[in-house]
Amino acid sequence: GAVVSQHPSRVICKSGTSVKIECRSLDFQATTMFWYRQFPKKSLMLMATSNEGSKATYEQGVEKDKFLINHASLTLSTLTVTSAHPEDSSFYICSARDTGTGMAGELFFGEGSRLTVL
């Protein structure tokens, strides 16, 4: 099946620094990618929809200046957590839909990135 690669899988940073997480679709093109955040024993929460060549669409309550999303190509979206604080520590997961197959809604997820802010 389609593969979505996410990097890094784990990152530890100091409070106040910025962290970039990459999401790549390896064998298909994705005009739209999605960024989720997952807390332990909680649902995946959609943070934003990343659109290739245009601005991301953020969900209500998500600070767009804190979570910068860039979708520079059909196979790459990045999430930058700016001025990270301990409360930003979480599991961040990206997903993408294979535009070419037209399989509506069948998202492929990355392996996730565990962010720990000290």
Added chain:
Amino acid sequence: EDQVTQSPEALRLQEGESSSLNCSYTVSGLRGLFWYRQDPGKGPEFLFTLYSAGEEKEKERLKATLTKKESFLHITAPKPEDSATYLCAVGGSNYKLTFGKGTLLTVNP
């Protein structure tokens, strides 16, 4: 607002003991109901999509069914390797998915 409730939160089975997981949902304009499997520390892995009431899909020991209000994931003769968290999600507009909290399945040998 779309909502998804999964039950039970956790389920322990003996190897070979069949059971079902439930996913109740409310959504305006269902575009699809999705089941995913998630292993610890990993991203979700797609299992099934169901689009209309009455639809059923099978994959190995798993069978997903759908009604207008809920979906069931039936597990027949489970094996320890089926242990994982199973997530249910409903799709609305723009492929946005609303997820349930998942059911943690443990299958003991």
